[in-house]
Amino acid sequence: DQQVKQNSPSLSVQEGRISILNCDYTNSMFDYFLWYKKYPAEGPTFLISISSIKDKNEDGRFTVFLNKSAKHLSLHIVPSQPGDSAVYFCAATGRTGTASKLTFGTGTRLQVTL
Amino acid sequence: KAGVTQTPRYLIKTRGQQVTLSCSPISGHRSVSWYQQTPGQGLQFLFEYFSETQRNKGNFPGRFSGRQFSNSRSEMNVSTLELGDSALYLCASSLVPQGGQTFFGQGTRLTVV
Numbered sequence: 001d002q003q004v005k006q007n008s009p010s011l012s013v014q015e016g017r018i019s020i021l022n023c024d025y026t027n028s029m030f031d032y033f034l035w036y037k038k039y040p041a042e043g044p045t046f047l048i049s050i051s052s053i054k055d056k057n058e059d060g061r062f063t064v065f066l067n068k069s070a071k072h073l074s075l076h077i078v079p080s081q082p083g084d085s086a087v088y089f090c091a092a093t094g095r096t097g098t099a100s101k102l103t104f105g106t107g108t109r110l111q112v113t114l
Numbered sequence: 115k116a117g118v119t120q121t122p123r124y125l126i127k128t129r130g131q132q133v134t135l136s137c138s139p140i141s142g143h144r145s146v147s148w149y150q151q152t153p154g155q156g157l158q159f160l161f162e163y164f165s166e167t168q169r170n171k172g173n174f175p176g177r178f179s180g181r182q183f184s185n186s187r188s189e190m191n192v193s194t195l196e197l198g199d200s201a202l203y204l205c206a207s208s209l210v211p212q213g214g215q216t217f218f219g220q221g222t223r224l225t226v227v
Contacts, residue, residue, distance in 0.1 A: 034215070034216070041221075043204050043220045043221050044157070044218045046215050046216070101170045102216055104157040104159075106155065
């Protein structure tokens, strides 16, 4: 049972435009969400996170939006740069039970073109 | 400060053998988690250790085991290797279990032939 889903395996965006990566979750016990970026042959790198008490968190070009009622979060990258090309994973965790481990989506490969 | 260090970076083993992978967390971090990454499967949680105790375990067979030492360093072991165990194995550390930011090592790429 995939509790964290990234339904788009890939996304191509032109340099300078906005990249929007989406993530859905099913476990209502999740209360903390993270986005990671991964280059080939490297471990994931933490990008940005959001707690369930917020609906938006911004850090430079990266903004994460959380819609708790829809169990949906998204990562916006503005403006997109070629160096942003990587696989992006969303992850979720909670305090108890089945939510108490960091659960990842299957990733979205972002390609930023010139 | 130094990041999460995993050794070795690459490993080739034959079916039936066993393998031990090592992870040194960020200094001060007491929680270590292990993940398996295969194409199309994302990162699958293996187990998490905190203060030398296994706190959480994913849905992997008993051939996968791990431990954590008093200095927070961790090892994972896979016995009776199968071809399907070929993957990138990632170790992650955090201050406390699932406590906010989790930092990953570069991984060990295991190939089973």
